[in-house]
Amino acid sequence: MHDKQRPVRVGIVGLGTVGGGAFNLLKANADEIARRTGRPILVSHIGSRRDHPGCDTQGVKVSRDVFAVVHDPEIDVLVEVMGGTTIAREVVTQALESGKHVVTANKALLAEHGNEIFALAEARGRFVAFEAAVAGGVPIIKVLREGLAANRIHAVAGIINGTGNFILTEMRDKARDFIDVLKEAQELGYAEADPTFDVEGIDAAHKLTILAALAFGIPLQFSKVYTEGISALTTLDVAYATELGYRIKHLGLTRRTGDGIEMRVHPTLIPCDRLLSHVDGVKNAVLVLADPVGSTLYYGSGAGAGPTASAVVADLVDVVRAMQDHSPDARARVPHLAFQPDALNDTPILPMIQVETAFYLRLMVEDRPGVLAEVTGILSRQGINIEAIIQKPAHDAGIIPVIILTRPVLEQHMNDAISAMASIPVLREPVVRIRVESLDA
Numbered sequence: 473m474h475d476k477q478r479p480v481r482v483g484i485v486g487l488g489t490v491g492g493g494a495f496n497l498l499k500a501n502a503d504e505i506a507r508r509t510g511r512p513i514l515v516s517h518i519g520s521r522r523d524h525p526g527c528d529t530q531g532v533k534v535s536r537d538v539f540a541v542v543h544d545p546e547i548d549v550l551v552e553v554m555g556g557t558t559i560a561r562e563v564v565t566q567a568l569e570s571g572k573h574v575v576t577a578n579k580a581l582l583a584e585h586g587n588e589i590f591a592l593a594e595a596r597g598r599f600v601a602f603e604a605a606v607a608g609g610v611p612i613i614k615v616l617r618e619g620l621a622a623n624r625i626h627a628v629a630g631i632i633n634g635t636g637n638f639i640l641t642e643m644r645d646k647a648r649d650f651i652d653v654l655k656e657a658q659e660l661g662y663a664e665a666d667p668t669f670d671v672e673g674i675d676a677a678h679k680l681t682i683l684a685a686l687a688f689g690i691p692l693q694f695s696k697v698y699t700e701g702i703s704a705l706t707t708l709d710v711a712y713a714t715e716l717g718y719r720i721k722h723l724g725l726t727r728r729t730g731d732g733i734e735m736r737v738h739p740t741l742i743p744c745d746r747l748l749s750h751v752d753g754v755k756n757a758v759l760v761l762a763d764p765v766g767s768t769l770y771y772g773s774g775a776g777a778g779p780t781a782s783a784v785v786a787d788l789v790d791v792v793r794a795m796q797d798h799s800p801d802a803r804a805r806v807p808h809l810a811f812q813p814d815a816l817n818d819t820p821i822l823p824m825i826q827v828e829t830a831f832y833l834r835l836m837v838e839d840r841p842g843v844l845a846e847v848t849g850i851l852s853r854q855g856i857n858i859e860a861i862i863q864k865p866a867h868d869a870g871i872i873p874v875i876i877l878t879r880p881v882l883e884q885h886m887n888d889a890i891s892a893m894a895s896i897p898v899l900r901e902p903v904v905r906i907r908v909e910s911l912d913a
């Protein structure tokens with residue numbers, strides 16, 4: 473058989489939600505996919521500790537030892553969808569060393585070890601494709617690497633964790649309990665193996681690390697992402713934000729400033745008139761501000777079998793096409809991190825205290841004369857300009873919520889103001905602060 477007609481042989485390691493979805497999708501859309509690639513794609517070896525009840529693997533070799541797939545000489549492309557950063561790192565490294573291309577959905581692996589993995593892939597002339605690592609079915613990697621390649625990117629802001637967004641949406645719309653919604657997200661296959669990765673922002677930080685590298689041509693620097701989760705958010709603040717014309721979203725944001733690059737994940741008030749604030753449920757969306765294109769927004773399902781499989785299989789299509797190029801060297805195509813590997817910048821990543829944002833503050837204070845003057849005095853001494861201040865009706869036992877929206881201020885100044893507020897004698901709870909982003913161009 474002419475080499476171009478020989479099926480491309482694929483090994484899949486990890487037959488969970490993503491692996492099972494990709495396996496079934498390759499079967500279901502086999503003809504359509506072959507019309508796109510010019511060659512059939514055949515899953516010939518699966519490595520998984522257990523079977524997937526929704527996958528008919530008859531006729532496919534299945535090994536319990538994932539390294540049996542990695543070292544199978546028949547395999548051209550290895551799909552790593554097992555997750556984790558220890559065995560998965562070995563799997564990917566050994567696959568590249570044995571001359572295989574790799575497709576992975578593993579954002580943690582790439583965010584933490586991507587620099588060395590891409591260097592190895594480049595040295596071996598192999599390709600590591602990772603569309604499924606960020607925003608599930610939304611092809612944001614291709615957008616940043618190819619579609620916007622002519623632009624200078626200023627900022628990327630995204631709702632990039634489906635589980636967290638699903639939880640926030642249910643809390644807002646149905647006043648459902650946090651734990652109850654999280655359980656449903658796990659059952660639906662959205663959540664990470666360790667769901668604290670979702671709700672504490674670690675998953676989003678992994679994805680943001682990748683987006684920042686692609687947007688600005690910098691190495692992957694996961695340890696420098698400021699990360700704050702949603703587990704401490706209350707329905708009270710969700711409701712007040714709505715009343716003030718905002719929605720609280722768990723946002724991942726990376727921005728280029730004159731002093732360096734911001735990389736941060738935290739709950740964020742977004743004005744209701746921004747499209748991003750209407751991205752609900754398990755949906756993800758990524759906003760890119762770039763010159764000269766302006767602002768563009770990419771939206772879709774960020775988790776679950778179908779959307780993630782869509783991205784994994786699209787990567788396989790890319791790799792198969794690359795294998796058919798006259799040059800067998802995958803380096804000749806699109807650089808892994810969008811910029812040529814020898815052209816990455818060492819632009820500093822800004823520590824959070826140097827980041828400027830507006831703030832929503834909630835203080836629970838005793839209803840006494842002069843309290844507001846004391847609070848506004850502290851803000852004014854830190855040079856913090858107030859955009860709006862609202863005193864809500866008393867809650868229990870004469871405790872009143874005071875809500876303040878500020879203009880943009882350096883995080884350091886806000887930290888100092890909040891420390892000073894702690895000594896207000898009538899303050900009954902720690903000050904709640906949530907950052908606000910207008911997300912305008």
Ligand code: HSE
Nearest residue numbers: 633634635663664775
């Ligand atoms: N746990 C992730 C999420 C899955 O909820 O978005 C997709 O990366």
